[in-house]
Amino acid sequence: MGNEKGTVAVMDEPEKLSYRDYDLPTPGQGAVLLKVLRSNICGSELHIWRGQHPTKRRGVLGHEMIGEVHVLGEGVETDYAGTPIQKGDRIVSAYYITCKKCAACRDGHFHLCEHAYDFWNQQPEVSPHFHGTFASHYYIHPDQYFYKVPDNVSETAAASANCALSQVYFGLDKAGITYGQSIVIQGAGGLGLNAAAVAKEKGATVIVVDGVESRLEQAKKFGADHTINFNDYETLEDRTNAVLDLTEGVGADFAMEVAGVPAAFAEGIHYIKPGGKYVTIGNVTPGKMVEFDPGLLTRKSIQIIPVVRYNPWYLYKSLKFLADTQGRYPFDEMIDAEFSMDEIKLALDKSAAREVTRATIVMK
Incomplete structure (x- = not known):
């Protein structure tokens, strides 16, 4: 040239x-x-x-x-x-x-x-x-x-479409979330906000968990029906009970981990009802370990769905999503x-x- x-x-x-x-x-x-x-x-x-x-x-x-x-x-x-x-x-x-x-x-x-x-x-x-x-x-x-x-x-x-939005859209579709179901989203950064909007458009009740109040306030603008600041709860049991209170005592149908913190992954299965599904996206660095309760996972029969990248036509779906929801989020x-x-x-x-x-x- x-x-x-x-x-x-x-x-x-x-x-x-x-x-x-x-x-x-x-x-x-x-x-x-x-x-x-x-x-x-x-x-x-x-x-x-x-x-x-x-x-x-x-x-x-x-x-x-x-x-x-x-x-x-x-x-x-x-x-x-x-x-x-x-x-x-x-x-x-x-x-x-x-x-x-x-x-x-x-x-x-x-x-x-x-x-x-x-x-x-x-x-x-x-x-x-x-x-x-x-x-x-x-x-x-x-x-x-x-x-x-x-x-x-x-x-x-x-x-933001070619990464955050496309990836969470792909993950939510793989999980199969639909109208009338509930999801806990762990993390209110870029991935979490995009996930809240897509889940809301699919007709789900959206619960977002994070430790930064300003992020949680923004999550409400992106479709979150409920927010939980984990700093307000001393123990895992307290946070789990907060989710149970919002889901008729049974737990969420789905959870999605986009926090990128191994401890969040270990905690997520506690939020989900028996037979639910757990999409994990945020933890991408191999070698970071966390204690995990495999017995609870088995007893609750939770399906874990790990997601990296997305099938590339989801980028087109994401652009359509942005065009169709213009002004809503x-x-x-x-x-x-x-x-x-x-x-x-x-x-x-x-x-x-x-x-x-x-x-x-x-x-x-």
């Missing part, structure tokens, strides 16, 4: 960041080059930034984003829903590859593709350089689903801090210190 250059923010090691410039690549057949508009800081980035990821110790971070088409590769005329696209259109993409050929893909588990992170794990010096979205541009590879953003969906709301308010591209380290540090709840990096 001539002498046109772009910039990537590189984590050289945990909590150390630098910037590098590279020539913009010409997208190959089936690929797309985006100009990044904004990229959010997700909990996954914080795990990596703190050095807690099992494999990624350096490289370009960022995956939760919205961009606009900069260059279309040969043969790319529509998104993965068949909608025509052109330069300047706003796009969100799944942040992983779906090869459709590995054992997981052959079994229909596209979210578990063995090649999901083939490019995300590449270092920036490896072409096409723009592997993450903490950058001026982002390269979408063939077999990486992407969709045009509906006109009535804001840039801020759409930026304050998705634009989920972001409480904006930073510029040269402030990425500051944004990561403040997010890791919990000085901000959900930060976004504005690249333009």
